[in-house]
Amino acid sequence: MSTVFNFTFVPWFRSVAPYIHMHRGKTFVVGVVGEAIAAGKLASIATDLALIQSMGVKLVLVHGFRPQINEQLATKGHQPRYSHGQRITDEVALDCAQEAAGQLRFEIEAAFSQGLPNTPMAGATVRVISGNFITARPLGIIDGVDFKSTGVVRKVDVAGIRRSLDSGALVLLSPFGFSPTGEAFNLAMEEVATSVAVALQADKLLFLTETPGLRMHPGEPESDDNPIDTEVPLAEARAMLARLPKPERPTDDSFYLRHCVDACEHGVERSHILPYARDGALLLEVYVHDGIGTMVVDEKLESLREADADDVGGILQLIEPFEKDGTLVKRSRTDIERDIGNYTVLEHDGVIFACAALYPYPDAGTAEMAALTVSPQSQGQGDGEKVLKRVEQRARLMGLTSIFVLTTRTMHWFIKRGFQPVDPDWLPDARKRKYNWDRRSQVLVKEL
CATH class of the missing domain: 3.40.1160.10 (Acetylglutamate kinase-like)
Structure with missing residues (x-):
């Protein structure tokens, strides 16, 4: 008991x-x-x-x-x-x-x-x-x-x-x-x-x-x-x-x-x-x-914005359960602190309920959206879609023509929102060198 x-x-x-x-x-x-x-x-x-x-x-x-x-x-x-x-x-x-x-x-x-x-x-x-x-x-x-x-x-x-x-x-x-x-x-x-x-x-x-x-x-x-x-x-x-x-x-x-x-x-x-x-x-x-x-x-109450250093703890708390069950690749506090400027967060009443990171590859005209996460407390309320739209907007402002994601479990969610599966060979060379072939993540791309 x-x-x-x-x-x-x-x-x-x-x-x-x-x-x-x-x-x-x-x-x-x-x-x-x-x-x-x-x-x-x-x-x-x-x-x-x-x-x-x-x-x-x-x-x-x-x-x-x-x-x-x-x-x-x-x-x-x-x-x-x-x-x-x-x-x-x-x-x-x-x-x-x-x-x-x-x-x-x-x-x-x-x-x-x-x-x-x-x-x-x-x-x-x-x-x-x-x-x-x-x-x-x-x-x-x-x-x-x-x-x-x-x-x-x-x-x-x-x-x-x-x-x-x-x-x-x-x-x-x-x-x-x-x-x-x-x-x-x-x-x-x-x-x-x-x-x-x-x-x-x-x-x-x-x-x-x-x-x-x-x-x-x-x-x-x-x-x-x-x-x-x-x-x-x-x-x-x-x-x-x-x-x-x-x-x-x-x-x-x-x-x-x-x-x-x-x-x-x-x-x-x-x-x-x-x-x-x-x-x-x-x-x-x-x-x-x-x-x-x-x-x-x-x-x-809802604030959709770019993250800052004060958000590191909230992002870690949000993504930790999804790292443990294998949905997300594990990221250390150091990784998030280093990349905090890449993150977009959805804050509700002072608490972070969704986030995503954008890693640009300007030479290839594309960017990776990573660590898209929505709190279990607010899933089904469209928070993931709001963050996705904000990330797409950030990518367009950078002059990029597409964004891509790597996923093992949520491919259908992305496909419903305009992403198309491609072969891992499609990835920019710099990203391809870091691709984990053992994890066998599916690559999906969305044209902007």
Whole structure:
């Protein structure tokens, strides 16, 4: 049993390592709906956040409290009132919000204080700091509706939050703000999280919500033909918002999407919508390539470019499994460092997922494309074709009229993309002298 565990654990741990390195020192703002806490998910969420913080991420946690306020209102025989998708916070509702926030802060701080042996929190030290970091103003009267003590964010104490984060603490924010005259205002968790993420210019804004994310066809029922759309460019998200009706409830498709778009339009490059019902949702979204929810992104995550010295390690990690199984000829670190200028890489979210090298033979008007490799995580998504087209472009710019490859296992892939088999005698003399006749690689050529 332990052998099987080791066999699966080691490659898995290696696969998440690039994301651990990439996120170290970054700032994430996490908005958790009150429904997640009411559903008993607080302990597991706290465990995952403690784990993320232990890997060097600075965290701001904003909690919601919709169901908790409604529960307090019910005990006082008071009905919750909403308009325009916002709570109307009268005196009774404000009292209930303050009671709910106090209780939730107590529960959250307790969750981060647990440290029982043989649990994920063993040895974890998470210091939680909360305070009056949000200045607010009244929402006012909209279409004749007085929202009373419902407010909107006016200012975020960025310096204060950063000092707390730099001290190694997790910053906990309740959806409350205070005016310069000392009035308290009930705020929407989603607006607080978005405003804080924008003010901090956070690297990620993550909403842990009632919804699993956005489907490929919003508004249509869940099905195999309508899966979760894991990555939505900002322009597409804007267009989606324009088509969707204005949200009234948190379960509406556009409810969290509009906050993600707002954050991305104001400098937060990645915003996420995740289901709290999925155990480990935060870990799966942050440390796994495709994630499980919807990410709205304000940059082209994919970068197709020529390699530089910083890419040597990533290229080695990518091609090593294929060298071991004989698909590729083994190349040493020294070889790759020497030839790094010949490589083209496809980088996705800071991780190299495909590469190829181009070795020109100008006297023969051709070049060899070697070490074309695509990560198993992204095979079938067209990454190999993208790298091939970039390599062809590089060859044309050199004034070459063809490119060739030597392969023992992937000849059909190349033939489908316009390569033709030729005899090894076709090779340029300099390459022919290095041809390994024992390996019996097939030579394929593509005219440019």
